[in-house]
Amino acid sequence: MSQPDFSHDGIRTARGKAFRYLFMLCALLSILTTVAIILTLLVDAVDFFAEISLVEFLTGTRWSPTNEPVAFGVLPLISGTLVITVGSALVALPIGLLTAIYLSEYASERRRAYLKPALEVLAGVPTVVYGYFALVYVTPALDTFLPLSTFNALSASIMVGIMIIPMVSSISEDAMSAVPDSLRQASYGLGATKFTVSTSVVVPAAVSGIFSSFILALSRAIGETMIVAIAAGQTPRLVDVTDPAGLFLNSIQTMTAAMVQIGTGDIVGQGEAYKSLFAVGLTLFVITFAMNLVSELVASRYREEYR
Amino acid sequence: MATDTPTDTDFGQVSRTKDVAFRLLALAATLVGIVSLAALLANVAVDAVGWLNWGFITSPPHPDPYEAGFLPALVGSIAIMLLIALITFPVGVGAAVYLEEYANDGLLTRFIQLNIANLAGVPSVVYGLLGLGLFVGLLGFGYGTVLAAAFTVALLILPIVIISAQEAIRAVPDSQRQASYGMGATKWQTIRNVVLPRAMPGIMTGTILALGRAIGETAPLIMIAAPTTVFGIPNSFESKVSAMPLQIYTWASYPETEFQYGVVAAGVVTLLIVLLTINSIAIVIRNRYQQRT
Amino acid sequence: MMSRDSTASLPTAVGRRDFLAAAGVALSGSLAGCSSILATEGDQVNIAGSSTVFPVTEAIGSAFSEEYPTINVSISQTGTGGGFGNFFCAGRTDINNASREIADAEIEQCGKNSITPIELTVATDALTVVVNPDADWVDCLTVEQLREIWSADGAERWSDINDDWPDEEFELYGAATTSGTFDYFNEAVLGEDVNHRSDYYATERDRTIVQGVRGSEVAMGYFGFSFYSENPNSIKAVSIDDGNGCVEPSIETAMSGEYTPLSRPLFIYVAKESLAEPAVRDFTRFYIERAATDLVSEVGYVPITEEKRDEDLERLEEAIEEVTA
Structure with a gap:
């Protein structure tokens, strides 16, 4: 693609070079952003960990950043985040996967042309709107037959789940469409039905792409902020898995809701609570970054597999 | 899978039924999200009737639901968005041009590419912390100002702008570049006269769609300490700014029925209308210029 | 140049040029918009602090901005302490909403940054304890019972307080620690030696407490009277017995002083130095002039007396004279 510059006109070359470096600077800005994120998080987090030990932070079971006696155990927040992640996964993974199968194996070209953009809308609705929906429509509806608190993990999980369906479905569908048609034809030739071909041939062949979509969607759920801040509450408690x-x-x-809560009161302070914001932020960043990286690496593998 | 027993009809029947059932299940799964959202949107639209009126659009917020308005949030959102466009467009296009036209397929390029993909997945609340530490703290843009808000959210959507601009540039046929080189044009001339004009509709579409994402962002604004309520429209870059999603977040905590199923619904519908308008503009640009080329 | 242009970019020449023209118009339009935004700099009034005082300031701010549309007023709900420590005494805001008096440490912090807080009373509040209307077993609580419920390592279940009450865990909603309401409740009910419990739903967004309490029969919460009076049907206010029998929270009992220990004054603090700016001056005058009117009782607090208002206005004018002289 790249073409050698045969021009010997000095000014031209100089100008071309100048633009080249200018554009390169723009591209490097993205690396600078990552560095800036890591540095901002680290500077205050390091301060924080000078006072609160990493072990205390990671294994403590009480989170009370401003209320005496203060405690900075992140486990209650992580457990809250896990509840939302598991809840939304139960909604989004099966639905997203079935959607991908439908779009890739069953839907006609015309139908797909309508369904795909419609699904994308799910990811395009602002999350604050989903949070509001969860609080004023979903919770009251569920409350008619469930003993729900006003703020609860259930409606928030459902909403987060709906929001991440398109992440699962679109990446999984890409992976399924990349499965060579010869594999399908071979199975049909053996008399297999579409169901069998979908579940026994296409899904296994696309499994790395599907896996990648799952990870990415879960990472989105972990980082989701407004839906949980509005609808899931602000009670840091270590969840009881036996119930x-x-x-x-x-x-x-959740971790994100705790950040919003501290953020509204202690935002520009310099106390431990303010610094804890960055410690939680760093935890969140590390978890999601690792997941995105894994997803990206797995995805690039499936892209190579069938190309 | 296949079987060589000749008496296969029953089995075939069962698997056919299973096939139909599965097909219906998959279709139902495809529709469940869309239908749920449609139902919720219908609900909120009905609730907003009577509340979304001229007074609502042109008044400041008020504790009395019948007097509450959305003007500062609406204007604030648009002001932030324009500034974001001015920041992200040149930088995003620049980065995309570098990656598509200049960069070789070396380690650095792949690293940048992976990094951009990863940045797109960083939770927005973390970008808020970046804004708090960098723009509010280090650079002194002031807490909750138009400037701090725009820069923070600009960084957040930049990866999306870059990725879509790259796709648009990649879609320009290589033959056109070759033709330009054949005429003796330099690389920069080729980019300026051939590649960018051809890719521009795609770039614009991608950027505008990214702005739609920006206008709905709430968490980063909370983290840069944007105020709970603002009564005037921003009169400088250093003005404290309100935005539509923030005002919705504030109002969502008001327990009165008139707020929950009235004022907030009107705010949500306004936000969605603005979002829809932005996305329609993007689609119009795409369709119009796709046909020409 | 012209010819190279049109040949190099082949079929898109026309489309491209009017596209660029359109883009140019859009860009210059937005730039013009930005510069007009820049033109009218200044005219800001920035407020942070108590969420209890927030409804009063919100009502005043809304009325003010209709009279002075070019002045941009902003309010953040950060809690009284959060407001003083992080915003007001750090020189980031002009005014702080406060549901308690400023503390000595905060005066010191302000002093270090050369900020002189001026205290102005804007209303009287009856800090209100609320439960679900279906909680028919409780109408009145003694201060001692409140202390048991809200102290760290205190009661867990309703039946821990009274054997006749249900054997259900409390669902507690209260003010966040940055809040003056938290500080006031802590001081008036728990005292110095007892810590406020931390396993409750803590928020600066008091209205979410209403949402929570009306949603659960075993819930309890506390906040400024305004949030109760906005919603008298969906939540129930509990009378408080401070040793002289049960007194229900109301504007009357708060005004008469019967409602102890939870009736309290609400303030705004304005930085004397900020009064040099006309916008802050206008806003503060506007505020105090209306603090003795129905505007405050409509929000759900007791307006200050006219004497108090005149006294505050006088102090305000003195301060204004000093900084503008």
Whole structure:
């Protein structure tokens, strides 16, 4: 693609070079952004960990950043985040996968042309709107037959789940469409039905892409902020896994919601609570970054597989 | 899978039924998200009726739901968005041109590419912390100002702008570049006269869609300490700014029925209308210029 | 140049040129918009602080901005302490909403940054304890019972307080620690030696407490009277017994002083130095002039007396004279 510059006109070359470096600077800005994110998080997080040990932070079971006696155990927040992640995964993974199968194996070209943009809309609705929906429509509707708290993990999980369906479906569908048609034809030739071909040939062949979509979607759920801040509550508690129902029916607090809560009061302070914001932020960043990286690496593998 | 037993009809029947059932299940799964969202949107649209009126659009917020308005949030969102466009467009296009036209397929390029993909997945609340530490803290843009808000959200959508601009540039046929080189044009002339004009509709579409994403962002604004409520429209870059999603977040906590199923619904519908308008503009640009080429 | 242009870019020449023209118009339009935004700099009034005082300031701010549309007023709900520590005494805001008096440490912090806080009373509040209307077993609580419920390592279940009450865990909603309401409740109910519990839903967004309490029979919460009076049907206010029998929270009992220990004054603090700016001056005058009117009782607090208002206005004018002289 790249073409050698045969021009010997000095000014031209100089100008061409100048633009080249200018554009390169723009591209490098993205690396600078990553560095800036890591540095901003690290500077205050390091300060924080000078006072609160990493072990205390990672294994503590009480989160009370401003209320005496203060405690900075992140486990309650991580457990809250896990509840939302598992809840939304239960909604989005099966639905997203089935959607991908439908779009790739069953839907006609015309139908796909309508369905795909419609699905993308799900990811395009601002999350604050989803949060509002969860609080004022979903929770009251579910409350008619479930003993729900006003702020609960259930409606928030459902909404987060709906929001991430298109992430699962579009990447999985890409992977399924990349499966060579010869594989399908071979199975049909053996008398297999579409169901069999879909579940026993296409899905296994596209499994790395599907896996990649799952990871990416879960990473989105972990980082989702507004839906949980509005609808899931602000009660940092270590969830009790022996009581799965109570886990979803009550108010919890995720890492992101805790950040919003501290953010509204202690935002420009210099105290421990302010610094804890960056420690939680760093934890969140490390988790999601690792997941995105894994997803990206797996995805690039499947892209190579069938190309 | 296949079987060589001749008496296969029953089995075939079962698997056919299963096939139909599965097909319906997959279709239902495809529709469930869309239908749920449609139902919720219908609900909010009905609730907004009577509340979304001229007074709502042109008044400042008020504790009395019948007097509450959305003007500062609406204007604030648009002001932030324009500034974001001015920041992200040149930088995004520049980065895309470098990656598509100049960069070789070396380690650095692949690293940049991977990094951009990863940045697109960083939670928005983390970008808020970046804005808080960098723009509010280090660079002194002031807490919750138009400037701090725009720069923070600009960084957030930049990866999306770059990725879509790259796709648009990649779609320009290589033959056109070759033709330009054949005429003795330099690389920069080729980019300026051939590549960018051909790719521009695609770039614009991608950028505008990214702006649609920007206008709905709330968490980064909270983290840069944007105020709960603003009563005037921004009168400088250093003005404290409100934005539509922030005002919705503030109002969502008001327990009165008139707020929950009235004022907030009107705010949500306004936000969605603006979002829809932005996306329609993007689609119009795409369709118009796709046909010409 | 012209010819090279049109040949190099082959079929798109026309489309491209009017596209660029359109883009140019859009760009210059937005730039013009930006520069007109820049033109009217200044005219800001920035407020942070108590969420209890927020409804009063919100009502005043809304009325003010209709009279002075070019002045940009902003309010952040950060809690009284969050407001003083992070915004007001750091020189980031002009005014702080406060549901308690400024603390000595905060005066010191302000002093270090050469900020002189001026205290102005804007209303009286009856800090209100609320439960779900279906919680028919409780109408009145003693201060001692409140202390048991809200202290760290205190009661877990309703039945821990009274054997006749349900054997259900409390679902507690209260003010965040940055809040003056938290500080006031802590001081008036718990005292110095007892810590406020931390396993409750803590928020600066008081209205979410209403949402929470009306959603659960075993819930309890506390906040400024305004948030109760906005919603008298969906939540129930509990009377408080401070040793002289049960007194229900209301504008009357707060005004008469019967409602102890939870009735309290609400303030705004304005930085004397900020009064040099006309916008802050106008806003503060506007505020105090209306603090003795129905505007405050409509929000759900007790307006200050006219004498108090005149006294505050006088102090305000003195301060204004000093900084503008």
